[in-house]
Structure formats: structure tokens, C-alpha cells
Amino acid sequence: MxxxxxxxxxxxxxxxxxxxxxxxxxxxxxxxxxxxxxxxxxxxxxxxxxxxxxxxxxxxxxxxxxxxxxxxxxxxxxxxxxxxxxxxxxxxxxxxxxxxxxxxxxxxxxxxxxxxxxxxxxxxxxxxxxxxxxxxxxxxxxxxxxxxxxxxxxxxxxxxxxxxxxxxxxxxxxxxxxxxxxxxxxxxxxxxxxxxxxxxxxxxxxxxxxxxxxxxxxxxxxxxxVLSLRNPAKKMSKSDIDQNSCIYVNDSFEITSKKIRKATTDSIQGKITYDPIERPGVSNLLTIISGLTRKPMETTVDELSWITNHKELKDYVSELLEAEFKDTRQLFDELTKxxxxxxxxxxxxxxxxxxxxxxxxxxxxxxxxxx
CATH class of the missing domain: 3.40.50.620 (HUPs)
Known part of the structure; x- marks a missing residue:
């Protein structure tokens, strides 16, 4: 479960x-x-x-x-x-x-x-x-x-x-x-x-x-x-020894951005493509974007044609995560108290x-x- x-x-x-x-x-x-x-x-x-x-x-x-x-x-x-x-x-x-x-x-x-x-x-x-x-x-x-x-x-x-x-x-x-x-x-x-x-x-x-x-x-x-940020061959998991592999919904923007910057990608430059076999790290970031925006993968890739490098892709993921969890993070902190x-x-x-x-x-x- x-x-x-x-x-x-x-x-x-x-x-x-x-x-x-x-x-x-x-x-x-x-x-x-x-x-x-x-x-x-x-x-x-x-x-x-x-x-x-x-x-x-x-x-x-x-x-x-x-x-x-x-x-x-x-x-x-x-x-x-x-x-x-x-x-x-x-x-x-x-x-x-x-x-x-x-x-x-x-x-x-x-x-x-x-x-x-x-x-x-x-x-x-x-x-x-x-x-x-x-x-x-x-x-x-x-x-x-x-x-x-x-x-x-x-x-x-x-x-x-x-x-x-x-x-x-x-x-x-x-x-x-x-x-x-x-x-x-x-x-x-x-x-x-x-x-x-x-x-x-x-x-x-x-x-x-x-x-x-x-x-x-x-x-x-x-x-x-959603897969591990550091090792996209396995699921994202709280029990992962490398905690940079896992993003929590109550992580601060600074922590989230740091983890995304360290996410595994590849050496391929230029157009961003979804290819879980050849580009598992990039594809995992695209899965996150697709999930957050509720858009099909094909649409997600088409709408990201303006991205030309991994830094732009990672910055965009960090911004989406902050927009999604800013209010949730604050409410979680209040509730746990x-x-x-x-x-x-x-x-x-x-x-x-x-x-x-x-x-x-x-x-x-x-x-x-x-x-």
C-alpha cells in the first residue's frame, strides 16, 4: 500500500x-x-x-x-x-x-x-x-x-x-x-x-x-x-538512504530546489524528449510536470519546446512544485501542532x-x- x-x-x-x-x-x-x-x-x-x-x-x-x-x-x-x-x-x-x-x-x-x-x-x-x-x-x-x-x-x-x-x-x-x-x-x-x-x-x-x-x-x-530523483531505476521512497532522491510535500522551496538541481538527467543537450529507456532521469522530471499540470505526456513535451537545457527544465519543475505545495506546506505545519x-x-x-x-x-x- x-x-x-x-x-x-x-x-x-x-x-x-x-x-x-x-x-x-x-x-x-x-x-x-x-x-x-x-x-x-x-x-x-x-x-x-x-x-x-x-x-x-x-x-x-x-x-x-x-x-x-x-x-x-x-x-x-x-x-x-x-x-x-x-x-x-x-x-x-x-x-x-x-x-x-x-x-x-x-x-x-x-x-x-x-x-x-x-x-x-x-x-x-x-x-x-x-x-x-x-x-x-x-x-x-x-x-x-x-x-x-x-x-x-x-x-x-x-x-x-x-x-x-x-x-x-x-x-x-x-x-x-x-x-x-x-x-x-x-x-x-x-x-x-x-x-x-x-x-x-x-x-x-x-x-x-x-x-x-x-x-x-x-x-x-x-x-x-514517480521515480527516485537520484536513481530513476527505482520508485521514489522515503526509505531511500539518499534523501536527495525524495521530495516531501512540506519541503521548503530551498530544499526542493536543491533536490531538483541534483536530480539525475543525462548528457543529451537540446530538445527535451520523453524516453524512459534512453532518458530515464529527464523522463521522470517530465512525469512530475505532467502529473502536476494534469496534462498528457505528449502535450507536456510539446508545451516545453522552449526549454533548451537541463537547468531550464529543473527550474521549471521547482517553480511548479512551489506553486502546488506552498499553501499545503503551511497548513500541514499548523495541523501537526x-x-x-x-x-x-x-x-x-x-x-x-x-x-x-x-x-x-x-x-x-x-x-x-x-x-
């Missing part, structure tokens, strides 16, 4: 995925749902790939649509956490979401761990999920730093990979299905987990002779993946989320004979 997810009730004739930018209205009674992990202040990739997408989606007026966004703090436990830092990160994640323009009145904003029904449904779904399906997932291999061809049945992998890391796609499925979600905004790296979610929903419905769970539809973020307000927002969101989750869980227990 970035652990990011959003959903709307799939109807007959819908494909299982669609670009968010292609949505102008959701079907009546839709539920849009997404979570991010609490890694603290968010970076540019989180913002363009998830949180701004939430803001755009929640601005779409559709009858009886629920917008549920939150912090996947249970998922964070799949890797070792310092409790003090985790608590701080949870506050900063909520502050980042609010600073980005998410309306806590229109949207339910909550902590996953505050709704125990997540863990309850997770166990039920774990009991109908095959180990083989989990073993084929690629993200646990990436986080465990094993090879793509690794198997949990190998002795070395079995000894070192924690059960939570292997099984967290089931919890992700439980998150989605608990609210009978219908659309899930994610990046390409989460598409595999949405396939597991749909597979599990079908298995449950078939096993208990019901149509209780809808087939959640994948909403792919319109922005391409007001934990009482953040607690109030989350208490309200937790109560609203649990009201939905407990109602659905009662029906699930009836279907499974646990009532």
Missing part, C-alpha cells in the same frame, strides 16, 4: 479497471475506499499517486456515494516499527491528507486499527485463501528483498519471511470488502492485489451461496509512477467507519454461521 485503494460497486458490463480521469460520475450507492500506510509526511509520489487522486474523486458529485479514506496502520506492522515513531507518523499522515484538501465532513477519514472488524473479517477470508495464491504475489517478495522467483516453500524464505508480510494481501482484501466497496484507486503495483480481492469475493459468495460482496473495480491513478484537532477528526471518522463495518459484519456472521 504505498497501500493505496478505492472502489465503486461493479455493475454488469463494467470492466474490472478504468483510469480515474475517465470517471465523471459514479453509479448510485457507490462506495469509494482507499488507505495509505502511515509513513509520516508524504512524498511527491504519494501525493500524485494517491492523495490528490482522492481529492479529485471525492469532488465527483454522485448520489448516495460514500467516500472512505484512511490510514492502514495495521499494515504498517508487517515491518518492524518503533511505537513512538509509528504514533507520530499516524498523526502526520492524517495531517497530510487534510492539508491536501480532503474534506472530513464529506469523506470518512479514519484509522484502520480503530475498527476491529477489519481483523475479524481478515481471519474469515484467510480461511478461504490458498497459500499458492499468496505465494504468487510479488509485493511480499519485494519487501522481503527476495528474488522475483522466490517461493515461500524454500527453506531460507520460510525462515525469514514473517507470516504477516505474506498474508497482508488478505487483510487488504478484508479492508475493501468490509465496506462492500465498489471502486479502488490504486497504482499499477497494486493491481495484483485487487485481482486477489475479486477472486476472494467470488469464492466467499460461491461458498456461502450469496451475492453479498460486490466485485470492486480498480481505478488506476492517471499519473505515471494541533493533535487535539486531529484526534477529533479521527474519532468522528472512526465512529462513522465502524458503524458501517459492524452492520456489514453482522450480515457476514449470519452467512458464515457465526451469529
Amino acid at each position: 504505498s497501500c493505496t485503494r478505492v472502489f465503486v460497486r461493479a455493475s454488469r458490463g463494467y470492466s474490472t479497471s478504468v483510469q480515474t480521469s475517465a470517471i465523471s460520475k459514479f453509479p448510485e450507492g457507490s462506495t469509494i475506499y482507499s488507505l495509505i500506510q502511515p509513513t509520516g509526511r508524504i512524498h511527491l509520489g504519494n501525493y500524485l499517486g494517491a492523495i490528490r487522486n482522492w481529492r479529485d474523486i471525492s469532488s465527483i458529485e454522485s448520489r448516495d456515494t460514500k467516500y472512505i479514506f484512511g490510514i492502514a496502520d495495521l499494515h504498517a506492522l508487517t515491518l518492524p516499527q518503533d511505537p513512538v515513531i509509528l504514533k507520530k507518523n499516524r498523526y502526520e499522515a492524517i495531517a497530510s491528507i487534510l492539508a491536501a484538501g480532503i474534506d472530513p465532513e464529506k469523506c470518512i477519514l479514519y484509522h484502520q486499527s480503530s475498527v476491529p472488524e477489519h481483523a475479524e473479517l481478515n481471519w474469515i477470508l484467510t480461511c478461504i485463501t490458498s497459500m499458492g495464491y499468496l505465494n504468487r504475489m510479488t509485493q511480499w517478495k519485494s519487501k522481503a528483498k527476495t528474488g522475483d522467483d522466490s517461493s515461500v516453500y524454500q527453506d531460507e524464505v520460510l525462515a525469514n519471511v514473517k507470516a504477516g508480510l505474506l498474508c497482508y494481501p488478505i487483510l487488504q482484501t478484508a479492508d475493501i470488502l468490509l465496506y462492500k466497496s465498489t471502486h479502488v484507486p490504486v497504482g499499477d503495483d497494486q493491481s495484483q492485489h485487487l485481482e486477489l480481492c475479486r477472486h476472494t469475493a467470488s469464492n466467499f459468495n460461491h461458498a456461502f451461496k450469496t451475492n453479498f460482496f460486490p466485485q470492486p473495480k480498480t481505478l488506476l491513478t492517471p499519473t505515471k509512477k 494541533n493533535t487535539e484537532y486531529l484526534d477529533k477528526i479521527c474519532k468522528n471518522g472512526n465512529d462513522r467507519a465502524r458503524s458501517i463495518a459492524s452492520t456489514n459484519m453482522k450480515e457476514i456472521k449470519k452467512l458464515t454461521g457465526l451469529d
Whole structure:
């Protein structure tokens, strides 16, 4: 999860995925749902790939649509956490979401761990999920730093990979299905987990002779993946040892400009072109521009024909970032100092989320004979 997810009730004739930018209205009674992990202040990739997408989606007026966004703090436990830092990160994640323009009145904003029904449904779904399906997932291999061809049945992998890391796609499925979600905004790296979610929903419905769970539809973020500024062969990440590789939305203009100036480009001079293979660094800067301006890559490149060198390109990126985050940065700083307000927002969101989750869980227990 970035652990990011959003959903709307799939109807007959819908494909299982669609670009968010292609949505102008959701079907009546839709539920849009997404979570991010609490890694603290968010970076540019989180913002363009998830949180701004939430803001755009929640601005779409559709009858009886629920917008549920939150912090996947249970998922964070799949890797070792310092409790003090985790608590701080949870506050900063909520502050980042609010600073980005998410309306806590229109949207339910909550902590996953505050709704125990997540863990309850997770166990039920774990009991109908095959180990083989989990073993084929690629993200646990990436986080465990094993090879793509690794198997949990190998002795070395079995000894070192924690059960939570292997099984967290089931919890992700439980998150989605608990609210009978219908659309899930994610990046390409989460598409595999949405396939597991749909597979599990079908298995449950078939096993208990019901149509209780809808087939959640994948909403792919319109922005391409933002890569490391210093090494465009990998994703932008907060955990990168070289912090010049990552831009945070609350970085000052001076810090942002310094990081952009140090961004990897190439030795090719003249016209700026988008070529991820031959010009990955320049192409990554163009991805950032395209994402910030919401313009297709072809249009972005055409409109930058006036740029003749890397310095002009980097200066332009820095100016766009400052225009995008100047107000957000100030609001984030104010929010992180007001934990009482953040607690109030989350208490309200937790109560609203649990009201939905407990109602659905009662029906699930009836279907499974646990009532």
C-alpha cells in the first residue's frame, strides 16, 4: 500500500479497471475506499499517486456515494516499527491528507486499527485463501528483498519471511470488502492485489451461496509512477538512504530546489524528449510536470519546446512544485501542532467507519454461521 485503494460497486458490463480521469460520475450507492500506510509526511509520489487522486474523486458529485479514506496502520506492522515513531507518523499522515484538501465532513477519514472488524473479517477470508495464491504475489517478495522467483516453500524464505508480510494481501482484501466497496484507486503495483480481492469475493459468495460482496473495480491513478530523483531505476521512497532522491510535500522551496538541481538527467543537450529507456532521469522530471499540470505526456513535451537545457527544465519543475505545495506546506505545519484537532477528526471518522463495518459484519456472521 504505498497501500493505496478505492472502489465503486461493479455493475454488469463494467470492466474490472478504468483510469480515474475517465470517471465523471459514479453509479448510485457507490462506495469509494482507499488507505495509505502511515509513513509520516508524504512524498511527491504519494501525493500524485494517491492523495490528490482522492481529492479529485471525492469532488465527483454522485448520489448516495460514500467516500472512505484512511490510514492502514495495521499494515504498517508487517515491518518492524518503533511505537513512538509509528504514533507520530499516524498523526502526520492524517495531517497530510487534510492539508491536501480532503474534506472530513464529506469523506470518512479514519484509522484502520480503530475498527476491529477489519481483523475479524481478515481471519474469515484467510480461511478461504490458498497459500499458492499468496505465494504468487510479488509485493511480499519485494519487501522481503527476495528474488522475483522466490517461493515461500524454500527453506531460507520460510525462515525469514514473517507470516504477516505474506498474508497482508488478505487483510487488504478484508479492508475493501468490509465496506462492500465498489471502486479502488490504486497504482499499477497494486493491481495484483485487487485481482486477489475479486477472486476472494467470488469464492466467499460461491461458498456461502450469496451475492453479498460486490466485485470492486480498480481505478488506476492517471499519473505515471514517480521515480527516485537520484536513481530513476527505482520508485521514489522515503526509505531511500539518499534523501536527495525524495521530495516531501512540506519541503521548503530551498530544499526542493536543491533536490531538483541534483536530480539525475543525462548528457543529451537540446530538445527535451520523453524516453524512459534512453532518458530515464529527464523522463521522470517530465512525469512530475505532467502529473502536476494534469496534462498528457505528449502535450507536456510539446508545451516545453522552449526549454533548451537541463537547468531550464529543473527550474521549471521547482517553480511548479512551489506553486502546488506552498499553501499545503503551511497548513500541514499548523495541523501537526494541533493533535487535539486531529484526534477529533479521527474519532468522528472512526465512529462513522465502524458503524458501517459492524452492520456489514453482522450480515457476514449470519452467512458464515457465526451469529
